[in-house]
Amino acid sequence: MRKNYVLTDSEYKDICSLVYQNTGIILNEEKRKLAYSRFSRRLKALKLNSFGEYCDIVRAGDKNEMTHFANAITTNLTSFFRESHHFDRLVDDVMPALLKKPSRKIRIWSAGCSTGEEPYSIAIAILKKFPNIAAGWDCKILATDLDSKVLETASQGLYKAQGLDTLDDPEISINWFKKGIIDGVEYAQVLPQVRELIKFKQLNLMNYPWPMQGTFDVIFCRNVVIYFDQVTQKKLFSHFSKVQNIGGYLFIGHSETLKGFDTDYKNTGRTVYIKER
Ligand SMILES: C[S@@+](CC[C@H](N)C(=O)[O-])C[C@H]1O[C@@H](n2cnc3c(N)ncnc32)[C@H](O)[C@@H]1O
Numbered sequence: 118m119r120k121n122y123v124l125t126d127s128e129y130k131d132i133c134s135l136v137y138q139n140t141g142i143i144l145n146e147e148k149r150k151l152a153y154s155r156f157s158r159r160l161k162a163l164k165l166n167s168f169g170e171y172c173d174i175v176r177a178g179d180k181n182e183m184t185h186f187a188n189a190i191t192t193n194l195t196s197f198f199r200e201s202h203h204f205d206r207l208v209d210d211v212m213p214a215l216l217k218k219p220s221r222k223i224r225i226w227s228a229g230c231s232t233g234e235e236p237y238s239i240a241i242a243i244l245k246k247f248p249n250i251a252a253g254w255d256c257k258i259l260a261t262d263l264d265s266k267v268l269e270t271a272s273q274g275l276y277k278a279q280g281l282d283t284l285d286d287p288e289i290s291i292n293w294f295k296k297g298i299i300d301g302v303e304y305a306q307v308l309p310q311v312r313e314l315i316k317f318k319q320l321n322l323m324n325y326p327w328p329m330q331g332t333f334d335v336i337f338c339r340n341v342v343i344y345f346d347q348v349t350q351k352k353l354f355s356h357f358s359k360v361q362n363i364g365g366y367l368f369i370g371h372s373e374t375l376k377g378f379d380t381d382y383k384n385t386g387r388t389v390y391i392k393e394r
Contacts, residue, residue, distance in 0.1 A: 122160055124153050128168040132156065135175050136190050139183065140263060141323045141349045144190075155189040184265050187321070191264045192344065195231040197238050198284060200339065203368050204242040206389055207335070211366050212243060215334050216254070223256040226333045226360075228322060229263075229341030233271030233315075234280075236260035237307050239337065240314040241293045251314070259329065261320035272317045274307035281305055322353060332362050339388075340370035347378075354380045358392055365392045 124132075132152055133144040144152055156171060159182075165171050175186050198204055215223050227236040236258050243250055250256050262268055270276075281290040294305035320327065322341070336357055342350045357367055358381040367382055367390040369375070375382055375390055382390035 120161065122153075122157050122166075122168060124149070124168050128172065131172045132168065135172060135186070137346075139175075139323070140187055140190065140321065141353075142190060142344045143346050143349075152190065159185055159189060188264045188266045191262075191267070193231040193264060193267050194340070195234045196283065197234045197281060198242075198289070199234065199238070200371055200388075201285060202387060203337070203339070203389070204238055206386060207239065207368075208242050208246040211335060212247065214364075216247070218334075221254050223254060223335075224331060224333045225256075225258045225335045226329075226337070227258060227260040228320075228336060228338040228357075230260035230267075230271060230317070231262060231264070232267045232276075233260065233274060233307075233317070234276075235337060235339065236271070236315045236317075237274065237311060240311045241289060241307075243314070244293075244311060245289075251310070256314060258315045259333075260315050260317045261322075262317075263319070263321045265319050268317050268319055274312050276305055276307075278303040278305040323349070325356060327356070327360065329360065332360050333365060334361075335366045335368070336361065337368045339368060340373070342373050343370060351378050351380075354378055354382070358382070361392045363392050363394065366390065367392070 129149055129152070136142050136144050136152075156168065160168065160171050163171070163174070174182050225239060227239060230236050239258055243256065260271060262271070278290070278296060281294065284290060290305065293308055293311055295308060296303060296305050298304070338353075338357065342353060345353065354375060361367070369388050369390070371388060373388065375384070381392050381394045383393040385391045
């Protein structure tokens, strides 16, 4: 039988503050129903009687529960070649500039990669335009997310083929995916040469200092900061700057901006920024 839990105002306040402290994500009154539905599943799984008891477990920092807690509240909407102008900009303008680097090393970070469509789109766009990149260049894409569940999908690179129907260029589905049927449903798996360029890792962007060494020529952090408040966004942009050299690029989502923040980045086209100091 389905149990109906009561979420009091003070319990919701506690949940909001725990979510903010642990993920940077801001919840408001509009998100109350969503939070109720996502977290009541955890109450059920843990056989708890109240949200208060659940908050105590989270507050105690139980490692296993922290993973479920974060996974429960993230929004993972994504798609292949989302905001396609970014991939054109990457291969038409950014990559040709990077291919002048004497080090022959290119590092790209997809921060908040969700189920992997973003880093795979980056890799496909690059391989399509520069098919021999792997031969002469050390080109790697790091793809990270807070949510461990989405990273499982991302690592497999296995998607319902239907998700490719919206692509402007049908050749992408033909040339870069292997198709198969599982339980009567058509699936598409990203080809090994694309997957080889990418390393997936779990990373909470709020946990500074980040463990990565070295700098990134390009950072994609799209449709992630939209869930954060201004203080958290400012801090994140300043940390991105610390892992980029002057001339590094930062791509953000269509409804995000660096305007109003005093950052090291200068706008250089539609939601694309370059580190200038
Ligand atoms: C809406 S998706 C965006 C996916 C992709 N970048 C795109 O634009 O299609 C936002 C992602 O940010 C991740 N995220 C949210 N808070 C995060 C945090 N504190 N650290 C790392 N990733 C986070 C979520 O788990 C989610 O997968």
